[in-house]
Amino acid sequence: MLTPTVKGRAIYRRADGSIIRDLSNVPWVRSNGTSYETTFIANTPKGLLLLFISNNKRLCRSLELRKTWAARRPLTRAVPHDHEIKEPICSVEIQLLTETEKLYSVLLKFDDKDVTALPVFKGYTEL
DSSP states (O other), X not given: OOOOEEEEEEEEEOTTSOEEEEEEEEOBOXXXXXXXXXXXXTTOOOOBOOOEEETTEEEEEEEEEEEEXXXXXXXXXXXXXXXXXXXXXXXXXXXXXXXXXXXXXXXXXXXXXXXXXXXXEEEEEEO
């Protein structure tokens, strides 16, 4: 049985539904935080890094795939890139994607009054 690799996409939205930021390679939470895809194993929780605070700034992270050479062979590396979010976030749409299909989509809802802190989670809707 083939286990597909899964990527996470996050779409951050304002209260009017317009997009603040659309990240196609959101990192999966692991010790080094640089995995852009994962495989799912039964009874093993997985998590996506959506927001974090660093140096009093609210940030989200994407992973950019860069081709390099190592030992005279091509290698693709996932390089983290942080994006500051300076305005209130009303919702974040999370999509779990394989190469050929969308497996799952959920809309996380937030109450966001202080853009220097993490927003307060208010609920979710499966899409």
